[in-house]
């Protein structure tokens with residue numbers, strides 16, 4: 001699926017190419033499929049394994065005979081954002097993403113906390129993160145800096161690049177095999193568009209330099225699904241750029257595998273790592289094995305994840321209360337309540 005619209009979605013017919021054949025022109029595909037409009041049910045939702053959902057960019061959908069969206073196929077991954085909505089707890093920004101490029105600049109200095117945050121987001125989605133450090137040409141020792149970032153990006157490939165001079169992009173191009181779907185996340189001005197254009201081999205996205213109106217990306221028309229060279233596909237939706245964190249405990253254990261391993265060695269399983277005896281985390285902080293910055297970053301994201309969880313619980317509880325209220329009211333009016341399975 002290419003784009004969500006009012007009551008309809010734009011879909012590209014599958015031409016039998018492996019992977020998400022949604023991108024339109026790919027080199028091996030001389031006749032690009034034209035996107036077609038497919039209507040949604042009145043509630044804007046479609047059947048999915050886990051109940052009815054809003055189709056997202058990157059979704060594979062099945063159409064019925066009338067050309068309406070009948071079903072959203074199971075998602076291999078989903079980038080989600082927490083919503084304030086009453087009905088759904090999270091909003092899927094992009095589905096079936098294989099690779100999340102976490103883009104961070106080397107100049108000014110990379111913000112390690114932000115890298116950790118975006119890695120957590122990526123792990124949570126089910127996609128594979130890759131860190132891309134941009135503007136290597138502006139610093140004397142990009143490799144040393146990349147090594148510093150690598151220490152907070154455990155088990156993740158870290159690349160230093162100069163997209164403006166097409167330097168260091170080889171390993172990234174190797175990732176972008178046909179059918180690979182990726183998203184790019186990172187702060188404004190990090191060089192995401194420049195990077196994507198270098199990877200696409202053409203101006204697929206407007207870069208900072210060409211935006212003279214000063215109004216930022218929201219004014220640009222989004223292609224949503226951008227075909228890159230080599231048959232990979234980039235999902236570029238406006239919401240992705242400003243995505244907030246949806247952390248969960250599992251994703252944090254992935255991003256902070258080192259801290260999690262230490263915490264597992266604390267004497268008490270509910271250790272708060274403050275002044276408890278036998279705290280392996282404190283010991284590592286004291287010896288310098290774990291640095292304070294990383295510990296604080298972990299703490300902050302843990303708190304956010306816990307908050308998020310409470311909010312989800314509260315919303316579920318409120319929905320349950322509302323259901324009972326309705327049943328009681330119906331009962332009082334003499335209707336027979338219909339218990340839900």
Ligand SMILES: Nc1nc2c(ncn2[C@@H]2O[C@H](COP(=O)(O)OP(=O)(O)OP(=O)(O)O)[C@@H](O)[C@H]2O)c(=O)[nH]1
Pocket residue numbers: 134135136137138161162163164165186187188189190191192193194195206207208209217241
């Ligand atoms: N020197 C140098 N400048 C770069 C490099 N990559 C990007 N830039 C510059 O950094 C600025 C911002 O680049 P963009 O690609 O627009 O950044 P972005 O991340 O897409 O920014 P938003 O659209 O605001 O999210 C532009 O002036 C680019 O030319 C690089 O490798 N080296």
Ligand SMILES: [Zn+2]
Pocket residue numbers: 263266267271272273274276278279280281282
């Ligand atoms: Zn502890």
